[in-house]
Amino acid sequence: MVRTVAHNIRAVKETGSDLDVADKTRDQALRERAQRVLPNGMYGHMAVRPRLPDAYPQFFERTSGCRMWDVDGNEYIDFICAYGPMIAGYGNERIRAAADAQRERLDMANGPPAALLEFAEKFTRQVSHADWAIFAKNGNDATTVCNMIARSRSTKRKILVCETAYHGSQPWANRMSRGTPPEEHVHYPTYRFNDIESVTAAADAASGDLAGIVVSTYRHDIPHTQELVDPAFARKVREICDAEGAALILDDVRGGLRLSLDASWSEFGIQPDLSAWGKAIANGEPLAGVVGGDHYREAAEKIFVTGSFWYQGAPFAAASETLDVLAETDAPRYMERLGQQFRDGLYEQAQRHGHGILQSGPPQMPMLQFEDDPDTKKGFAFCVNALRHGVYLHPWHNMFLSVAHTEADIEEALEGTEKAFAELA
């Protein structure tokens, strides 16, 4: 299992007589084609700036467990999990079998299969504050539906959001890019995470017109250092919502099921009114969801939302199996332990090699930064080194553990990061 040969990134050649082509990796060749038919050569996660260094492959060929192979055959121990979804590992056999069995019978139809209902029942039993569910495809569908339900309960309009939080790329949630008139954010005043005064001030300013407050599992907005939620802040948000009759909306899309198998804030006794889920709930099958309490049922009944694939069957079958797999493995605690093993190893290596590092967030979703590295140059260099030694890390986004990672995988990854630290100037 233990890797002994350095990766041959950029070493695999395209066949063909053209000399220009002959020096390219498959990934490079695909990227050049992509420049022609995709704006910036790629949309989505891989287009977020600052872009990942060129050494990072853009196209992938195969996945298994916690491993991923790029189109040039390079193998990586992966600490991104497709940016969250693969909580039980790529190609998890039980989950894949459940999805395939549903797909074989019925994936799409004019209405859903019973699998939708079965997952709704299972998930609302598992999540303490949940009495009902609505499902969708993107995490951002779920956060948007939460806002609609919060506003549907009254005629109040304001939804408070954390000034740098990420709740999706739809215009209301997206102040990072062109393409949205500022007026579309007029009903989304901001507060600062863990800053009680700022949330109180924003709520006071919106008082009487406050429909909801959106909070993240914890502070994981890029590229900032991650910050766990202060329980006093959480309690204050709950108090404000109660006093204003506003919905506490927990965005558990990114953090959901890794910190807790319940809504994440349950861990310290705070229940949201509505919570948004996505990413990991079906282990990579496209599914998102909103769950809420009975006191928001009537409000939820008054909105209309749909999408072409929102009844798709296979993701529901995958999701039910995912919940079983996660419960059986005590997944949050398992990933916490493995994440801590990785974190401890990185700390020891960094100390020994004389690098100051900052590790933030919960161990299940670790973030690694270097001290005195304002332009992330050192972080980029370290991650490129690790990549060449078969470890796929991220220089400015939180990473993700899965239950497919084992102690042996962490040890093997640490062999790669040991070399990566050693090679760092």
Added chain:
Amino acid sequence: MVRTVAHNIRAVKETGSDLDVADKTRDQALRERAQRVLPNGMYGHMAVRPRLPDAYPQFFERTSGCRMWDVDGNEYIDFICAYGPMIAGYGNERIRAAADAQRERLDMANGPPAALLEFAEKFTRQVSHADWAIFAKNGNDATTVCNMIARSRSTKRKILVCETAYHGSQPWANRMSRGTPPEEHVHYPTYRFNDIESVTAAADAASGDLAGIVVSTYRHDIPHTQELVDPAFARKVREICDAEGAALILDDVRGGLRLSLDASWSEFGIQPDLSAWGKAIANGEPLAGVVGGDHYREAAEKIFVTGSFWYQGAPFAAASETLDVLAETDAPRYMERLGQQFRDGLYEQAQRHGHGILQSGPPQMPMLQFEDDPDTKKGFAFCVNALRHGVYLHPWHNMFLSVAHTEADIEEALEGTEKAFAELA
């Protein structure tokens, strides 16, 4: 093949000693459970009001070709195609095999498989106005991304939309339900479809601030009678966009690939700047997309959009195979011919039974209404009759043909509708 036995809807009993339960169909039993964990007992298409009559099953068990079986074992010849997606039929073997092969290698990873690029190349070659593509999950993701790109080209803010058109259920597109403050529609002035004066007036009012005009393939907004686009109207919209430097955004999500294998307005020589696709492009695998011309590439490069599953591999493999299947079968013309066969048959039957019917829209996406039926009572009764004879029609939404429908299927369906007309009071 030809059906001779009437359907046993509501006749299949649940096992169990409880007398209340014993009289229920499986569908009824599932619906009662759904009332507890889903607002209104169901979200999405099946929750749109007026709801389908109770005789319509809510839960389905199996699909094949143009056939669908509900959870009580009743078989239907389906004219909804999962509300559009199943253009090549449920479980199309070639498309399913392509998707499964991709899924087996890689479905989700930190970046996409080459299949994304291959589909982008194929689709932009096929669609005349397309030089680049961005992919997403919901048709509404695609229409939203079009708006963002249109606005990203300048600082203009207004996007004209047809007053009753459906472009998705996100707040900007959704004036039908509670949950959205009216201010969110301030930059979306409306015009009336095929009404040149109304679009001219709306564009004049927005002049200087007009970022784009969104148009549908044709008028298919429910529950209105369908109306094909007047080429003079289309030319005027193109002229206004050119004069204002605004984007002509064609929403081909619902109509795409059924009227044309190119962007739908190409059929009469009008090219949009941006077009939105979804539903049928991957024959039911969840995929949506935006394509645009080179003059909007820079604007597209300036926005940031993403979603957790937007790199998912299987839908791209399915989509490439779907394009091949549709090209090989000359799909739009095939579906037009079959749709016309169905339409002619329905007309003859209605005439003979003394019912005035109104059939609107292109034959590939037919809509059936009854004259003197303002409350759709007759339409509902007819559709319930047809359902009991194994034909799944829709009383107020356009229907969809597929290339899996055959002449024999249409003949068999017409045997069912013959009985449905005969039973109509």
